[in-house]
């Protein structure tokens with residue numbers, strides 16, 4: 062596929078616009094009622110869907126992949142860009158049709174758009190029954206009960222404590238090899254373009270022991286990789302209520318890495334201002350903490366970064382990248398980039414292009430600026446770059462990043478990597494796919510005796526623009 066500006070707006074671990082996913086019904090006969098759920102947005106939203114699934118299971122609901130016949134139709138929404146909200150509104154039209162066809166069915170809107178629009182949702186969308194924000198999922202059963210008696214319900218209370226630490230997620234849509242673990246919620250950074258602090262509330266960190274217990278349980282179930290999730294993982298900070306000892310993100314990483322040396326540990330997302338030497342040393346010193354850091358820059362220009370309220374400038378970011386490559390020479394770094402932010406000039410856009418080249422990102426998630434109501438930027442700065450310019454700049458960024466990714470891949474030819482086998486390649490059932498520590502996907506022919514979840518050594522022989530190809534050289 063030839064990526065265009067449009068396809069480049071696809072998902073980031075904590076971005077959005079991943080297509081809605083529908084989950085398979087297992088053990089159909091055991092449940093009295095059925096829920097159908099679609100999820101949009103970032104990995105955290107998908108992880109939340111697994112919390113909601115757990116809450117619903119206790120209420121006697123089982124999942125279904127068909128809207129037809131479902132008792133509860135749920136949509137877990139994203140607000141990060143206008144397009145994400147447009148997608149949800151389109152899907153709700155389809156949900157409304159299904160509700161009319163299924164007598165007694167209810168529609169629930171969950172997630173960030175629910176939080177942003179609150180009770181306005183019920184006015185705008187007459188067929189919606191419940192609206193539930195990201196910190197109120199425990200209230201879903203009582204909201205459903207109320208709606209069954211004709212009382213439409215809204216709970217969008219944000220919490221300073223809720224981390225759902227005690228709820229064991231139902232792993233939906235899993236390959237049985239990799240799983241997400243939420244380690245914190247909310248965000249205290251006020252990037253001027255971003256709606257997340259408003260939809261997810263204040264930052265709070267989850268109990269260390271519940272995280273380690275979840276990782277241990279996943280390992281025991283056969284999982285080989287966990288990704289620790291948060292909008293800003295490096296500011297993880299948990300105080301043990303008994304000892305008052307404060308646990309940092311670097312310490313958490315090491316605790317999870319020690320669950321088993323064969324359990325790969327990844328994390329997302331790192332804010333450049335918070336990642337420190339301790340985190341880099343943890344990566345360097347533990348083979349199973351992957352040599353990969355997602356370090357969004359957003360813009361390569363210091364004036365724009367200041368307007369974005371990112372709290373670092375170009376030079377500071379460059380020093381951080383230099384330090385990463387110094388401590389972990391084979392580390393892969395990726396980024397998020399926004400083009401056409403308020404008042405961005407052509408020269409300032411050039412600074413973004415040059416930093417992509419300089420930082421040698423293995424990949425980036427790239428977007429054009431979308432003004433979000435209520436944010437600092439929406440209140441203070443005119444959205445004055447026309448759409449055509451925003452899109453043209455985005456295309457330039459996409460083209461350059463593709464070129465850089467290709468260069469990076471060409472440099473890998475001849476190298477041998479440890480790869481975790483994640484599944485069969487989409488293109489050929491004769492091939493496996495898996496990623497190396499640097500998070501690069503490698504395709505290689507299947508070999509007798511090797512199964513999904515195994516680690517293998519793969520020598521790279523070839524590359525396309527996006528994917529490495531190789532052969533197993535040893536197990």
Ligand code: SAH
Nearest residue numbers: 075076254255292330357397428429430431
């Ligand atoms: N917490 C993460 C990012 C979460 S949102 C971080 O700080 O890195 C994922 C990405 O969406 C952001 O990094 C940014 O590139 C993009 N994004 C957020 N708000 C946006 C907006 N209003 N318009 C365009 N892109 C946006």
Ligand code: SF4
Nearest residue numbers: 248250252255257292
């Ligand atoms: Fe948004 Fe900034 Fe928080 Fe990321 S760090 S979620 S971009 S406010």
Ligand code: F3S
Nearest residue numbers: 102103139140141173
């Ligand atoms: Fe995630 Fe979208 Fe909310 S990116 S935090 S689901 S606004």
